[in-house]
Amino acid sequence: MADRQNGAQSPEQQVRALYEEAESNTAKAFEALVNKPSFGRLLALSAENTAALTRMSFDGVDLLWRNLRLAGRADIVRLSKQLHRTEDKLERVLQEVEKLRDDVARDRDATGSRS
């Protein structure tokens, strides 16, 4: 009792401090673990496998869809890419038009100020 009055921790506080220390040590241990090249290799292999499985499942579903004469993901992606190409060209044309309009306005201002 005298110890506690002198600022010593209660049993509950001691348990909490112990827990937080254990958690902090576990966090550090896991950070050291994920920093190892072997963990990186594991992650890389998992990423490659997951990507391959995802692609296979997409292709499978697409095949089914196409046989049902419905647009699959690949068809939508192809269409979207065409739209993107058109948008790219449109953006460049718009920028040229805006540039020409600015040039014309600048020329007109210069002519106006001379006369």
Add this chain to the structure above:
Amino acid sequence: MSVVDPIAGAVERLVRFPFNALEYTNILLTTEDAVVGATPREVVWTHRQTTLYRYRSPDRRYAVPLLLVFALINRPEIFDLRPGSSLVEYLIEEGFDVFLVDWGYPDEEDADMGLDEYVCDELEWAVRETLRASGAEELSLMGWCIGATLCAMYCGLDRGGERPPVKNLALLTMPIDGRNSTYANWVADEDFDVDGVSELYGSVPGSAIDFANKMMKPVTNYWTTYRRLWEGVQEGTARREAYQSMAKWVADNPPFAGKAWRQWIRLMYRDAALLSGRVRLRDRSVDLGRIDQNVLVITAGADHIAPRPGTMPFFDLIASDDVEHFDRPGGHIGLVAGSAARKELWPAMAQWLAERSDA
């Protein structure tokens, strides 16, 4: 303290447990309803997935507009997290004309979007549209994380002797050399087939990017965050809005366009090509030595995503006369978006910009 106190405390916690459990689950389950990015804005320009927004200041005091550029992972709403804790809100109150470029949600059809397209097209055009909308000749660029690297690359791009229309360049937690980071341990190995993975996915799913980010500090991200929230609920100190807005932002992960992802891994974690000036975008060299703008670099002492040593070589490369470095304690995101930032870092950033934002 009597013997009865701990027992009374335990009984009280037991009685309050059902209520606390309900509140805790309510906070987790209603996170999606949190308000994120609430500052009024208008769309200035769109192209493919990219959108340029403008946040008009009711009291514009500075002629030079500010363009904010976020990373290609996560969403740019971190600049405008929630009312009262929003950098955008703070900057427009300070009188800046603020623009923000949003890269959108790239999908499989955007697999061909590389760093070339992001820097030479999207950012170039966003700068152009910002200047047209604001009627200014020059702007300030503020990039964060990968966004900062994109801004640096934009300013270092070969323009045949012409200077980019950038007056001030503010770079927050910017990676330049990632070879000594945890990421490098995962992806720098040539055995990891980045081309194969990006081609298989088209665009790398946001969930995969998020998983990798969280695995850098697995216990903190998957356990400690939730444990601390529970403790906060028990003690009545949990800040619902703060937790939910950040949790909602963290969970919003757009895919990383395939070509940009593999280019990023090569130039950042394998070659550190920005250091040697070997990066070429659309056959134009990127040399950070061309950067002669007023430069502000902000690094975070506890940044595990873009560690401070990976930013420091930048200072040896640039040609600017006006260079300032704020090095603060904090993490990659918390440094600028945390509750302490409003009191110290934001005013310092705003002052740095204000001193350099007159026409």
